[in-house]
Amino acid sequence: MPSDSTPDPADELSRLFSTGEAVARYPRVTELLAAVEPPAFTRACHQLARLDPDAVAAAHPDRPAVTVAITGHGTLSTLVPPLTGELARHGILLRPHVSDFDSYVFDLLDPDSDLYGHGADLTLCVLDPMIVFDEVPVPWRPADVQRVLDEKLRTLERIAATFATASRGMLVLNTIPLPRRFTAQLVDHRSRSELGAVWREANARLLRLATSAPNLVVIDTDPLVAEGIPVTDARMSTYAKAHLSAELLARYARETGHLARHSAGRTKKCLVLDLDGTLWGGVLGDDGVEGVELSDSPKGEAFNGVQRAVKQIGSQGVLVAVVSKNELDLVRAAFRDRDDAELREDDFVRVIANWRPKHDNLKELAQTLNLGVDSFVFVDDSALECGLVRSELPGVAVVRVDGDPALHVEKILRDGWFDTPELTADDQQRVVRYQEELVRKDFLDSFDSVQDFLRELKVTVRLAPVQDAEIPRVSQLTLRTNQFNLTTHRLQQAQVRELAAGPDTRVLTIHSGDRFGDNGLVGAVFTRRHQDALHIDNFVLSCRVFSRGIEQTALAAVLEQARTDGLRAVYATYRPSKKNGAVRDLYPRYGFTPGTEDGDTLVFRHDLRLLPDRPEHVSLHEDLQVECDD
Incomplete structure (x- = not known):
């Protein structure tokens, strides 16, 4: 229940609608909806349905x-x-x-x-x-x-x-x-x-x-x-x-x-869990490794069921992490030594146990994984911790699992945070690849310079037209990628298939790997040929592989092929969003000059005279030849 000093979410929602502020403060309305239950939620739904969508869109164009x-x-x-x-x-x-x-x-x-x-x-x-x-x-x-x-x-x-x-x-x-x-x-x-x-x-x-x-x-x-x-x-x-x-x-x-x-590209990617009262019963620091409840009692069996559900979720490409106020050595011992634990440390992409505020740990975890905090679902049994995370990091979905552990699984799954129409082959490998990425970060820390690190990383890139079996993954990249997504156009599989089959359009896939393993299909370039010019309609790249020269390698190869094909220019499109500001200068960085503006969309032009170099540390394998009719 809210304290005397905190407005009741249902009352605040009612006030926003009754005073006519709901359109102007629409983001606040959406925050409050997460904190109300029926019948207040049902009433708010009917009030929301009476709002003019055009008025909301005009007041919040980035929505x-x-x-x-x-x-x-x-x-x-x-x-x-x-x-x-x-x-x-x-x-x-x-x-x-x-x-x-x-x-x-x-x-x-x-x-x-x-x-x-x-x-x-x-x-x-x-x-x-x-x-x-x-x-x-x-x-x-x-x-x-x-x-x-x-x-x-x-x-x-x-x-x-x-x-x-x-x-x-x-x-x-x-x-x-x-x-x-x-x-x-x-x-x-x-x-x-x-x-x-x-x-x-x-x-x-x-x-x-x-x-x-x-x-x-x-x-x-x-x-x-x-x-x-x-x-x-x-x-x-x-x-x-x-x-x-x-x-x-x-x-x-x-x-x-x-x-x-x-x-809309808002699927969550990472499930972050507390430990005491969430994944096991009791307090690890007080009860010890053998004292926390995981079996041999009704509540222990309930917590065991929670761990089984979490393991099942993580097996399907959802990143699972721990953020707990505990001693790290003790946490590792619990995952290692308790035979009745369903989860082990290697089931998690990261285990963070210390005494810092949890919202600070979540921000650091987001930086480590190169994800936005709004990709996180945070689960905790503490009302205080849940309230702090909601307040400090509004983009995080917060699930409080207070009370009976037999109800934890239902609460975690109720909102389908990780639902996706289809699993791809890359989904099955996502957790392993993020774990490998953390090893790469440790490897980076052992070098005095980034260039030395990149040389020893031995990056490989394969650039080729999309294959039919890759279409689900390419569609997924457009739907899930927000940071390196030059236009944020979301494409369903049918749209990707249509572009791949078009006479003047191509979908090029980017696969990458290095000394630590295969990164899989990590990006795509969508091109369209019109008269004597090539248009790059979108360029997406997974956040896992930023800053390794992969984007420069792919872009250089596309430009080189355009010049080989006798084209006079390449045009590239950038449409800003709240999350892709880091790639705003991508095209100018590699020789494109600003061209026209179409509303909020920027168009850049490359005359193909001076092409960008391919990074020396990247080995490229490409198949970009266009088959010509006799």
């Missing part, structure tokens, strides 16, 4: 916005308020477009429809039980339901195929929940079992549809309903044709908010 088209079978206007609030909670402005009632087939099968005309980042096709039961005869049997489901799945397959060619955004479907009021209309349990099997098989086919369509996500509603959320409200379904309950739509909106956060 990312996501356009969401909403279509389906039933009435869906009630989805807009929770969706507005969920996106705002992640600092994202919603631009919604709601289609007419029961227009999803016409909307999505016609590439010239108004829905496609909005160019939405996310298109939500919300499926409800009445999409089936509005079309079954009376009386009906499970076989009748199966026939309708088969027809609907064929239509959805056609929709997915049409969407893949007509839109550059992401299509979101959902599994269809089965309300009891339909199963109960079958009086024999054998028929109920048959209906359940038919329904689940159809949903399984729907879920598998996403495996073959890179720009399709299917939200599984079963885990949401399993939380006790009602599927429908009988009165709203009957009288308003709103066939999914407000509670279920609110949880659906939360899942969609995670996708929007990814689309």
Whole structure:
């Protein structure tokens, strides 16, 4: 609870809306949303939905916005308020477009429809039980339901195929929940079992549809309903044709908010955990290595479950770190000597244990990993520590896991901070590569000069056109990279594939490695040939490999190839954002001169007369030859 001197977040939200300050202080509104629970959050969602998105965008031009088209079978206007609030909670402005009632087939099968005309980042096709039961005869049997489901799945397959060619955004479907009021209309349990099997098989086919369509996500509603959320409200379904309950739509909106956060490049990258009361019970300094709870008691088993969940998260490319007020040697002994510990020190990208303020340690960790602090999710059981981090580092997502450790996992996972539409091969290696990066930093500290370090690092770069299997990773780089992203254009896989296949556009991948290992696919250059000039439309590079000459090597190779191809100039685009200021001078640094300005976008020109040198310490392997037609 807030203290007497601290305004209640719900009261402050109400005041901002009632006084008309919500637009001007929109960033503060989004901060407060993270600190309120229902029903205050629900009220704020409805108030946010009444704000003019254009007015918010004008007052805060650096605020990312996501356009969401909403279509389906039933009435869906009630989805807009929770969706507005969920996106705002992640600092994202919603631009919604709601289609007419029961227009999803016409909307999505016609590439010239108004829905496609909005160019939405996310298109939500919300499926409800009445999409089936509005079309079954009376009386009906499970076989009748199966026939309708088969027809609907064929239509959805056609929709997915049409969407893949007509839109550059992401299509979101959902599994269809089965309300009891339909199963109960079958009086024999054998028929109920048959209906359940038919329904689940159809949903399984729907879920598998996403495996073959890179720009399709299917939200599984079963885990949401399993939380006790009602599927429908009988009165709203009957009288308003709103066939999914407000509670279920609110949880659906939360899942969609995670996708929007990814689309806007705001996915979190690092889970930072406290130890005492968070990953084990008791106080290590008082109880000793053998005294902290990790097994042999109900609470100990609960903490063991927390460690298992953290290990699972870390196995999928999420960086996991520790920031604890403890003695480092004692912490290392606990991870080393406790046989019942699921986590070991090498599961973490960094273990920080000292008596400094935790927000200072978080800032130092961000510098070490070359990440922004807004990439962090910080988990602690202390209200004081959580409050200090919120106050000192507002960009950090803070999760307080006070009380019962059996609830820790639910609290850590509730907001889907690390959700991504698809894991790439690079994700599986991310933790190892960051650990190798820390070894490189230690290696750097052993040299008197950076040049000596770079010479001994033996950097290699491979520059080549993107391969089909690399498209998910290239899309991910545009979505997740913020610092070295010259235009911050976020591209879905379909957009990358389109650019790679275009007659005048190319997507070049940058792979790097050195004496410590393979860094993998770390960057991409997006080029477009127009008449006798080459345009670099974007250039992205992972923060893991900054300042090693990789960017200079890639850029020099692109310029050299342009001159070899007989082009007269190369134009390059830079669009400033809150995070990419460090690369503002990238192009001038290598011989580009300022050209035109298009709004907030700067265009630079290189005449190809004096090309930048390739760094001597980098070994380049390239395949940039353009195949010419006979």
